[in-house]
Every structure is written in structure tokens, then in C-alpha cells.
Amino acid sequence: MPYTGTVTVGGPADVHELQDLMISKVAVGPMDNNSYLLRCRATDEQLLIDAANEAGTLLGLIGGDGITKVVTTHQHADHWQALAEVVEATGARTHAGREDAPGIPVPTQVLVDDGDVIEVGRVRLTARHLVGHTPGSIALVYDDPHGHPHLFTGDCLFPGGVGNTRGVREAFESLLHDVETKLFAQLPDETWVYPGHGADTTLGAERPQLPEWRERGW
Template structure:
């Protein structure tokens, strides 16, 4: 089946099958958060991005193979409600951005800086620190050697705009600057974007809107 990235709470996962990596996307309530399970096809090792909520759904998705690690994209509570339960069940190593870790009640074992590499099996993800939605939000880039990049943006980039900066002009300027220089300027239009809520997009679909986003200020 063709991957669409359109998932619903209590619905099945949508699976994006790449040559070296499988990406399974689920939505969990009550805030329609996305969680992503990454599985290295060569080793079977798995990593979870955002244990947002509904630990039972996430643990079913993870299955008997467990996870080696879980990455929390940022400190907001809707992205870590199931983290304690998932870590207790799997023993996964916890990762989060250095400047958001203090706001996550489950201890962060690996503090992530801009440009750091996070590995799952033979797969390498590059972290990008994006300031504005929170002080320490991170996005993760998988530069697929067999195709285009894949980008997990948390709540920093969605179809139609950057993340909420609560009408703070300085925070908005910081976020859109980081998103433009660290994501749009470095990655091609074909880059597939997996956000923290809602449907997927591509950088190419969003790139023409950047001037309008700056003008409107959100």
C-alpha cells in the first residue's frame, strides 16, 4: 500500500517502507499527536519519536522487539505523557534537546545538541536545534542514501506554517529563521516532512509560502 501519512486516533498505523528504514506513524489522543516508530531493516533495532500519549497503543506498535531509544522532540506535555510508561516497559534510552530536558519529567539520558547524530541500528539521524516554539526543540533528519531526505519536525514545522510562538515576535523570528536556515536552506524540495500533529508535507510544498509566513508573523 502507498504511504499517505494520514492517520487517525484509534486507527491503524501508516507505514512508510524505505530501502533501509521502516517508518510507522500513529496518532494518539486527546490532542491528535503523531508518534513515529523507526526500524532499521538491517538490524531490527527500533527508535520511537515522541511517546506522546496512550502507552498501550505505542507499546503494541513497538511489539516484542522493544525499542533501543526514544526521542522527545520538545518539552510540551502532550509529547511525553506516555514516556515514563514506555521507558519502564522497554528500558529505552531517552534523548531530548539540551535546553528542553529540564521541562521533561522523565530524566533525559542523552542531551542533544545541534548537529548531533542519533543512531538506530545502521541508520543515522541528524538533530537540528530549532528555537522559538520552545528553547530546545529538535528536528531529526534522515538523509536516505537511496532517495530523498526525511524530516521529523515535532511542532516546529507543519503544512501551512511554523509552530505556535504565542504571538511573541522574537520567538517567531527565531523559529522561522532557524527553520529557514537549518531546514529549507540545507534540504531539497523532495524532503518528506513528518510533523508532530496532523498530515505530512514536503519542503517543496511549503517553500513558496515562506515570505507569506514572515509577513503575517505566525
């Protein structure tokens, strides 16, 4: 079946098969979070983005090959509820944005800054520090050498808008600025976006809405 990115809590993962990378997306409750398992096809090394909840579901997805790394996109609790159990079961090294790491109760072993590269096997992910939803949110960019980029945005970019900034104008303007300059300005319309909740999108689908987002302030 072709990948759609449509997943439901309690349902199966959806798998996006690229030439060098397999991306498995699964939804976990109770806040309908997305977790992503990345597998290098050359080495079979695996990395998990956001051990959000339901450790049993995530460990079942990971399987017997384990993971070497788990990246937490930001410090909000719905994105790390299963982190301790997943790390204990797999021995994975923990990664998170430098400014958000103090807000994650599982110790962060690798502090991530803007432009840092996180490797999973032969695949390279570039971190983008996006300020506004939280002080240290990170997105991850996989610039597929065989096709368009793939972008994991946590809660910083969704279909229809940027992440929640709780009505704080300064935080909204910071997040929109970072999303515009570090994502939209640097990546093509074909870039596939994998958010922290809900359906996938592309930068091309969202780009025409940027003026509307700025005008409405959220």
C-alpha cells in the same frame, strides 16, 4: 497500500517502507499527536519519536522487539505523556534537546545538541536545534542514501506554517530563521516532512509560502 501519512486516533498506523528504514506513524489522543516508530531494516533495532500518549497503543506498535531509544522533540506535555510507561516497559534510553530536558519530568539520559547524530541500527539521524516554539526543540533528519531526505519536525514545522510561538514576535522570528537556515536552506524540495500533529508535507510544498509566513508573523 502506498504511504500517505494520514492517520486518525484509534486507527491503524501508516507505514512508510524505505530501503533501509521502516517508518510507522500513529496518531494518539486526546490532542491528535503523531508518534513515529523507526525500524532499521538491517538490524531490526527500533527507535520511537515522541511517546506522546496512549502507552498501550505505542507499546503495541513497538511489539516484542522493543526499542533502544526514545527521542522527545520538545518539552510540551502532550509529547511525553506516555514516556515514563514506555521507558519502564522497554528500558529505552531517553534523548531530548539540551535546553528542553529540564522541562521533561522523565530524566533525559542523552542531551542532544545541534548536529548530533542519533543512530538506530545502521541508520543515522541528524538533530537540528530549532529555537522558538520552545527553547530546545529538535528536528531529526534522515538523509536517505537511496532517495530524498526524511524530516521529523515535532511542532516546529507543519503544512502551512511554523509552530505556535504564542504571539511573541521574537520567538516567531527565531523559529522562522532556524527553519529557513537549518531546514529549507540545506534540504531539497523532495524532503518528506513528518510533523508532530496532522498531515505530512514536503519542503517543496511549503517553500513558496515562506514570504507569506514572515509577513503575517505566525
